[in-house]
Amino acid sequence: xxxxxxxxxxxxxxxxxxxxxxxxxxxxxxxxxxxxxxxxxxxxxxxxxxxxxxxxxxxxxxxxxxxxxxxxxxxxxxxxxxxxxxxxxxxxxxxxxxxxxxxxxxxxxxxxxxxxxxxxxxxxxxxxxxxxxxxxxxxxxxxxxxxxxxxxxxxxxxxxxxxxxxxxxxxxxxxxxxxxxxxxxxxxxxxxxxxxxxxxxxxxxxxxxxxxxx
Amino acid sequence: xxxxxxxxxxxxxxxxxxxxxxxxxxxxxxxxxxxxxxxxxxxxxxxxxxxxxxxxxxxxxxxxxxxxxxxxxxxxxxxxxxxxxxxxxxxxxxxxxxxxxxxxxxxxxxxxxxxxxxxxxxxxxxxxxxxxxxxxxxxxxxxxxxxxxxxxxxxxxxxxxxxxxxxxxxxxxxxxxxxxxxxxxxxxxxxxxxxxxxxxxxxxxxxxxxxxxx
DNA sequence: CTTGCGATCAGGGCTGACCCTGAGGCGCGA
DNA sequence: TCGCGCCTCAGGGTCAGCCCTGATCGCAAG
Numbered sequence: 001x002x003x004x005x006x007x008x009x010x011x012x013x014x015x016x017x018x019x020x021x022x023x024x025x026x027x028x029x030x031x032x033x034x035x036x037x038x039x040x041x042x043x044x045x046x047x048x049x050x051x052x053x054x055x056x057x058x059x060x061x062x063x064x065x066x067x068x069x070x071x072x073x074x075x076x077x078x079x080x081x082x083x084x085x086x087x088x089x090x091x092x093x094x095x096x097x098x099x100x101x102x103x104x105x106x107x108x109x110x111x112x113x114x115x116x117x118x119x120x121x122x123x124x125x126x127x128x129x130x131x132x133x134x135x136x137x138x139x140x141x142x143x144x145x146x147x148x149x150x151x152x153x154x155x156x157x158x159x160x161x162x163x164x165x166x167x168x169x170x171x172x173x174x175x176x177x178x179x180x181x182x183x184x185x186x187x188x189x190x191x192x193x194x195x196x197x198x199x200x201x202x203x204x205x206x207x208x209x210x211x212x213x214x
Numbered sequence: 215x216x217x218x219x220x221x222x223x224x225x226x227x228x229x230x231x232x233x234x235x236x237x238x239x240x241x242x243x244x245x246x247x248x249x250x251x252x253x254x255x256x257x258x259x260x261x262x263x264x265x266x267x268x269x270x271x272x273x274x275x276x277x278x279x280x281x282x283x284x285x286x287x288x289x290x291x292x293x294x295x296x297x298x299x300x301x302x303x304x305x306x307x308x309x310x311x312x313x314x315x316x317x318x319x320x321x322x323x324x325x326x327x328x329x330x331x332x333x334x335x336x337x338x339x340x341x342x343x344x345x346x347x348x349x350x351x352x353x354x355x356x357x358x359x360x361x362x363x364x365x366x367x368x369x370x371x372x373x374x375x376x377x378x379x380x381x382x383x384x385x386x387x388x389x390x391x392x393x394x395x396x397x398x399x400x401x402x403x404x405x406x407x408x409x410x411x412x413x414x415x416x417x418x419x420x421x422x423x424x425x426x427x428x
Numbered sequence: 429c430t431t432g433c434g435a436t437c438a439g440g441g442c443t444g445a446c447c448c449t450g451a452g453g454c455g456c457g458a
Numbered sequence: 459t460c461g462c463g464c465c466t467c468a469g470g471g472t473c474a475g476c477c478c479t480g481a482t483c484g485c486a487a488g
Contacts, residue, residue, distance in 0.1 A: 115225075169444085
């Protein structure tokens with residue numbers, strides 16, 4: 001098996017390369033960022049790419065984005081995404097669209113090189129490898145994301161400002177609209193997020209929590 | 215230089231050991247959890263311990279706690295804490311009480327083995343190594359923590375429930391107290407968190423945000 | 429013993445937030 | 459063209475939340 005490793009941490013990259021080499025897996029290239037990853041894969045044509053989700057320049061989802069491009073350019077390439085924490089947005093799309101030759105593991109769960117090699121073998125054989133916590137978290141995140149997707153762009157603007165702790169009048173000032181408009185947006189936000197009038201909940205706070213978790 | 219490595223990830227531990235060995239640093243032991251770390255340090259008497267903050271069983275601050283114990287038992291031992299994210303509570307105490315032979319770096323910032331070795335050298339020579347972002351984050355977190363420290367235990371109970379999105383009447387039910395008592399606690403919370411009456415802020419949401427960030 | 433603090437509760441008042449209902453304008457797709 | 463969704467705004471009403479002021483009790487420290 002011929003493998004490429006992409007991680008902005010040279011430390012981890014080199015360490016990983018060293019360990020995999022010891023297991024007989026050939027590391028044919030390394031990349032520190034998404035652009036370099038695409039180039040290295042083009043040049044070395046590996047069987048599989050091990051990609052850290054967070055890479056420069058934004059350290060957000062560059063790795064996941066690069067994975068999408070890799071799949072487009074190299075449909076037979078296996079991809080193993082590694083992440084330190086659960087990253088739902090891009091991964092959900094990736095798994096849905098390309099379930100084969102794909103893996104997503106939390107680094108914390110790769111307790112030794114055996115786990116990693118087993119995952120690589122599964123992916124290389126056409127399978128899918130997902131950490132169970134990843135699966136259940138994706139489902140939960142999906143729910144919140146779907147609720148937030150019901151909101152119009154304007155409603156999302158308003159909710160974002162609510163989540164900063166702004167009052168209705170401050171939101172009206174900020175968006176240069178009338179306070180009655182803010183109230184209307186908020187009413188629609190609460191309805192779309194299924195936050196109905198109950199004596200137990202502070203619905204505004206609930207809406208804010210939903211936003212913060214989305 | 216003789217070094218011990220403690221990280222629950224065997225992958226990272228082995229990779230790190232391999233890399234450090236190549237630079238001439240002797241890795242005299244490895245540990246997968248805090249208990250094992252203490253035993254390995256007792257047995258091998260290293261110059262320095264590289265410790266991941268999050269280790270079993272709780273994966274919260276076992277590493278930082280073990281560092282405190284290590285310093286007590288081995289005052290000359292250098293300690294380098296590594297973390298994937300900013301962890302403020304125990305580190306702030308550790309730095310304040312033991313500024314020498316101490317380091318705290320974010321794994322993301324250790325871009326290659328050179329950075330790591332430089333840090334180890336500094337610590338071994340008696341110095342302190344702190345990532346700049348760590349410093350400024352510690353200061354910011356300190357501020358919020360100090361505000362929350364002004365609250366009485368009961369006030370913190372109430373604020374935690376506010377942060378779950380409970381209404382005042384639900385909080386009263388939950389804590390088996392009168393709603394007037396809840397109102398009194400909330401008034402005191404808002405005062406202690408310096409959240410005064412302004413037309414721009416939704417103060418309850420602000421209080422909740424402070425809690426969530428603390 | 430006195431004082432201060434925290435927890436609890438009360439009476440009464442005000443208001444921002446939320447709601448109901450209604451209306452107009454614009455853009456887009458069928 | 460029509461219907462729908464979105465954005466905007468209005469009049470009027472209700473109430474949970476917040477506040478002011480006051481009071482009692484228990485506990486710990488000086």
